[in-house]
Amino acid sequence: MTKVKITIGGINKDAGSSKEYKTGGWRTMKPEVDVEKCIQCLKCFDYCPDGAVKKTDDAIEFDLDYCKGCGICAKECPVKAIVMKVEEK
Amino acid sequence: MSEKEDKEMFASGHRMCAGCGEGIAMRTILNEAGPNTIATVATGCLEVTTTAYPQTSWEIPLIHSAFENAASVASGIEVALKQMDKKGETNIMSFAGDGGTFDIGFQALSGMFERKHNVTHICLDNEAYMNTGIQRCSSTPYGASTTTSPAGKFSIGEDRPKKPLARISAAHDIPYVATATIAHIKDLKKKVRKALDADGPALVHVFAPCPTGWRHASNDSVELARLAVETGVFVLWEAEDGEICDLNITHKPKERKPVGEYLKKQRRFAHLTEEHIEKIQKEIDEKCEQYGF
Numbered sequence: 556m557t558k559v560k561i562t563i564g565g566i567n568k569d570a571g572s573s574k575e576y577k578t579g580g581w582r583t584m585k586p587e588v589d590v591e592k593c594i595q596c597l598k599c600f601d602y603c604p605d606g607a608v609k610k611t612d613d614a615i616e617f618d619l620d621y622c623k624g625c626g627i628c629a630k631e632c633p634v635k636a637i638v639m640k641v642e643e644k
Numbered sequence: 645m646s647e648k649e650d651k652e653m654f655a656s657g658h659r660m661c662a663g664c665g666e667g668i669a670m671r672t673i674l675n676e677a678g679p680n681t682i683a684t685v686a687t688g689c690l691e692v693t694t695t696a697y698p699q700t701s702w703e704i705p706l707i708h709s710a711f712e713n714a715a716s717v718a719s720g721i722e723v724a725l726k727q728m729d730k731k732g733e734t735n736i737m738s739f740a741g742d743g744g745t746f747d748i749g750f751q752a753l754s755g756m757f758e759r760k761h762n763v764t765h766i767c768l769d770n771e772a773y774m775n776t777g778i779q780r781c782s783s784t785p786y787g788a789s790t791t792t793s794p795a796g797k798f799s800i801g802e803d804r805p806k807k808p809l810a811r812i813s814a815a816h817d818i819p820y821v822a823t824a825t826i827a828h829i830k831d832l833k834k835k836v837r838k839a840l841d842a843d844g845p846a847l848v849h850v851f852a853p854c855p856t857g858w859r860h861a862s863n864d865s866v867e868l869a870r871l872a873v874e875t876g877v878f879v880l881w882e883a884e885d886g887e888i889c890d891l892n893i894t895h896k897p898k899e900r901k902p903v904g905e906y907l908k909k910q911r912r913f914a915h916l917t918e919e920h921i922e923k924i925q926k927e928i929d930e931k932c933e934q935y936g937f
């Protein structure tokens with residue numbers, strides 16, 4: 556087990572450090588986007604609880620380090636550009 | 645897309661369950677508030693999942709208060725900044741779940757309102773004490789099965805209606821009170837902005853479905869928040885300067901959907917019979933009539 560140094564008052568100056576923890580391993584379903592279909596409405600971006608949808612120049616992409624596979628993006632996409640597939644490990 | 649939105653103020657890697665409504669709420673709210681914000685958070689799923697020491701998902705200064713006093717700690721921060729002549733430069737926010745707002749945090753919240761601190765309180769409402777295992781709360785709706793209001797042969801589950809937190813808050817004559825959901829992102833952002841810009845206390849009550857506690861599919865969280873509004877289960881409104889007699893309904897469903905569509909997607913309501921659902925429908929009809937639609 557790694558030892559954690561406790562600071563005085565438990566003060567943590569490492570803002571946003573949860574990014575060190577990769578939640579992608581929780582996933583059982585994996586999103587895939589069809590960039591041809593995407594109209595860049597960014598609904599999937601707004602509705603992702605994990606900040607795992609990234610904007611690209613002409614569509615979106617997923618940050619699979621954090622995507623937990625909830626499937627909200629696929630359900631909310633107005634043009635059905637996202638499908639959920641069983642994760643293969 | 646503004647630059648502000650490009651830097652995420654709520655970091656990934658938090659431990660919320662897949663599909664958690666609180667995650668959607670927090671990204672929207674913190675991105676709107678921006679970096680010049682200090683927050684307090686009461687104990688609950690939001691705190692536990694975002695502050696696994698030595699990590700944090702918050703990109704802004706945060707104090708984890710006790711379960712009951714997020715609004716008091718925020719009041720203290722506001723007064724301290726005033727003493728330092730930094731009044732009004734920084735957003736001060738307190739965050740709590742429904743348990744930490746409707747029930748145990750209510751005294752602290754009411755005190756913050758009454759003393760007119762310039763604090764925005766955000767209530768993330770998932771209608772039970774989720775972090776400790778789905779116990780009923782005064783926010784739990786009639787008919788929901790929880791671990792302390794279990795449905796059974798002699799029980800319908802929760803047997804009391806939901807406490808009208810936002811209306812009670814507005815009755816404190818504070819500058820801004822609003823209800824919002826995770827399905828209505830633009831509306832949520834606008835309301836958070838108004839709350840932060842108000843000169844004095846504000847409350848934004850955010851409806852945030854919880855797949856684990858409500859026992860629904862993880863991809864249904866946004867759909868359920870939308871259905872709650874379209875069925876009239878949850879009414880979107882805002883009240884400025886305590887105008888509770890003249891609420892501004894911010895989204896009126898064109899045609900209300902039957903409440904069964906909302907209830908049947910959640911296993912916490914799976915035991916309800918058609919008669920129960922009719923009863924709930926009747927109560928919603930009466931409530932919506934009061935709201936004028």
Ligand SMILES: Cc1ncc(C[n+]2csc(CCOP(=O)(O)OP(=O)(O)O)c2C)c(N)n1
Pocket residue numbers: 687688689690710711712740741742743744745768770772773774775776781
């Ligand atoms: C004084 C006190 N009583 C009880 C608890 C245990 N406790 C921690 S979180 C929690 C439930 C939080 O529920 P809620 O505020 O609705 O947030 P949620 O987890 O549902 O998001 C309880 C009962 C506590 N931490 N402190």
Ligand code: SF4
Pocket residue numbers: 588592593594595596597598599600614615628631632633634635636637
């Ligand atoms: S919701 Fe669909 S169309 Fe909109 S940005 Fe995401 S993938 Fe593209």
Ligand code: SF4
Pocket residue numbers: 659660661662663664665666689693770774775853854855856857
């Ligand atoms: S129990 Fe519910 S509120 Fe808590 S992290 Fe899981 S989905 Fe979110």
Ligand SMILES: [Mg+2]
Pocket residue numbers: 741742743768769770771772773774775
């Ligand atoms: Mg709760």
